[in-house]
Amino acid sequence: xxxxxxxxxxxxxxxxxxxxxxxxxxxxxxxxxxxxxxxxxxxxxxxxxxxxxxxxxxxxxxxxxxxxxxxxxxxxxxxxxxxxxxxxxxxxxxxxxxxxxxxxxxxxxxxxxxxxxxxxxxxxxxxxxxxxxxxxxxxxxxxxxxxxxxxxxxxxxxxxxxxxxxxxxxxxxxxxxxxxxxxxxxxxxxxxxxxxxxxxxxxxxxxxxxxxxxxxxxxxxxxxxxxxxxxxxxxxxxxxxxxxxxxxxxxxxxxxxxxxxxxxxxxxxxxxxxxxxxxxxxxxxxxxxxxxxxxxxxxxxxxxxxxxxxxxxxxxxxxxxxxxxxxxxxxxxxxxxxxxxxxxxxxxxxxxxxxxxxxxxxxxxxxxxxxxxxxxxxxxxxxxxxxxxxxxxxxxxxxxxxxxxxxxxxxxxxxxxxxxxxxxxxxxxxxxxxxxxxxxxxxx
Numbered sequence: 001x002x003x004x005x006x007x008x009x010x011x012x013x014x015x016x017x018x019x020x021x022x023x024x025x026x027x028x029x030x031x032x033x034x035x036x037x038x039x040x041x042x043x044x045x046x047x048x049x050x051x052x053x054x055x056x057x058x059x060x061x062x063x064x065x066x067x068x069x070x071x072x073x074x075x076x077x078x079x080x081x082x083x084x085x086x087x088x089x090x091x092x093x094x095x096x097x098x099x100x101x102x103x104x105x106x107x108x109x110x111x112x113x114x115x116x117x118x119x120x121x122x123x124x125x126x127x128x129x130x131x132x133x134x135x136x137x138x139x140x141x142x143x144x145x146x147x148x149x150x151x152x153x154x155x156x157x158x159x160x161x162x163x164x165x166x167x168x169x170x171x172x173x174x175x176x177x178x179x180x181x182x183x184x185x186x187x188x189x190x191x192x193x194x195x196x197x198x199x200x201x202x203x204x205x206x207x208x209x210x211x212x213x214x215x216x217x218x219x220x221x222x223x224x225x226x227x228x229x230x231x232x233x234x235x236x237x238x239x240x241x242x243x244x245x246x247x248x249x250x251x252x253x254x255x256x257x258x259x260x261x262x263x264x265x266x267x268x269x270x271x272x273x274x275x276x277x278x279x280x281x282x283x284x285x286x287x288x289x290x291x292x293x294x295x296x297x298x299x300x301x302x303x304x305x306x307x308x309x310x311x312x313x314x315x316x317x318x319x320x321x322x323x324x325x326x327x328x329x330x331x332x333x334x335x336x337x338x339x340x341x342x343x344x345x346x347x348x349x350x351x352x353x354x355x356x357x358x359x360x361x362x363x364x365x366x367x368x369x370x371x372x373x374x375x376x377x378x379x380x381x382x383x384x385x386x387x388x389x390x391x392x393x394x395x396x397x398x399x400x401x402x403x404x405x406x407x408x409x410x411x412x413x414x415x416x417x418x419x420x421x422x423x424x425x426x427x428x429x430x431x432x433x434x435x436x437x438x439x440x441x442x443x444x
Contacts, residue, residue: 013154016202017142023197024095025135026158031102031190032067032124033166037271038109038174038183039063039117040256045267047174049114061253061397063118068249068387068394070125071132075387076220077213079380082133083373084211087141087204094131095195101127102191106184125387132383137376140367141204148364149297153289156360160281160352167278171271208373224381227374234369234378236428237298237362242385243421244359247414249393251277257400258407263344264324266331273348280349284356297361302429306422308354311347312415316408318344 012018042048043059052059082090101123108116143151173182214220229235252274259270284304291297321340324330335341370378400407 020200027194030162037170065394067125068390071129071387074129075384078130079377082376088201091198095198102187109180133380136379156285164278237365242389245386246389246393249390254410280352281356284353288360302425304354304357309418311351
């Protein structure tokens with residue numbers, strides 16, 4: 001059981017040890033993705049001007065990389081702060097900073113200041129760098145070890161649901177008249193909701209209050225990963241989560257170009273495809289949340305990533321059958337009204353659902369196994385790893401924009417990597433000593 005927070009009666013979702021954290025995460029995710037998607041749709045549609053780029057398409061992979069780059073820069077400090085200071089206080093301060101940043105972003109969108117809108121995306125990455133180890137490191141304090149897969153599944157369900165809502169809000173609002181002002185209003189409302197929820201987060205004692213802070217980023221980053229690789233069983237699932245971020249970032253950044261150039265669809269469809277991807281992630285996360293408490297879920301994770309890989313190849317072959325023409329781009333209703341189009345959307349949802357099942361058991365394994373005194377710094381190392389993998393995931397789009405290659409190839413590459421991951425996980429399952437997958441379920 002957790003160190004500092006007592007179990008309450010009733011469903012976990014409605015307990016104070018869970019819902020404030022879930023709400024703060026979900027609405028912060030919504031704000032981040034509304035901002036990001038408004039840029040990713042607004043720039044290629046010519047609504048927002050991207051400075052320093054003659055071809056607006058080339059700005060997309062760099063904008064997609066801004067969040068992970070800022071996480072890389074600040075993770076070494078954020079993990080230390082999350083270990084040193086009490087959890088609920090850190091929740092309040094990180095969410096208050098989000099309110100301030102989103103207010104500035106709202107001004108930028110309302111005033112049509114493209115460079116400031118892009119700068120705020122970078123700033124929100126910094127805020128996420130400080131919030132993430134607090135939230136992820138809080139879960140082993142608030143939840144019992146055998147609740148972690150369920151807790152991560154519920155958090156991921158909220159995460160992907162609000163990613164979807166953010167995609168929809170950013171995509172739909174930015175193309176409206178006075179869309180920038182509407183995007184700004186949504187950003188402020190979402191960040192305020194997350195902040196108010198954070199005020200109800202329960203007290204949870206610091207992991208290492210005696211820790212002396214250091215701003216020597218290289219040394220602290222090395223220390224974080226030393227903790228990862230010297231803590232039994234932590235490194236493989238942590239790196240597995242990182243690869244998930246590489247693949248999911250590559251897909252979400254590529255989808256606008258895939259929708260435009262391979263599917264020959266309208267801008268509304270581009271945003272909807274990312275939305276369908278998020279719906280599938282949410283479905284997979286709910287499925288993971290309902291896994292048996294007595295199992296780690298890592299076997300299901302292996303099967304899920306293999307199935308997702310096969311689905312990616314199917315998307316490649318089905319796309320030409322569902323595509324519109326160069327002269328008449330296909331709309332959302334028209335796409336869903338044809339058998340190939342509806343099948344394509346179904347495949348996208350199924351693929352991401354399998355990915356949602358894949359990630360939750362890995363996250364829970366890291367949280368279970370991370371030693372308490374360095375837990376938040378290990379979680380910060382996880383955020384650093386996720387960001388490190390997300391950057392090449394985003395920049396991989398240059399392989400398409402710089403060469404004019406078929407955007408469908410993004411799904412081929414992602415599917416191949418997924419199948420490799422499944423093979424590695426199956427091999428590890430076979431060679432590891434019996435019990436390693438489940439022996440820590442009752443450990444704090």
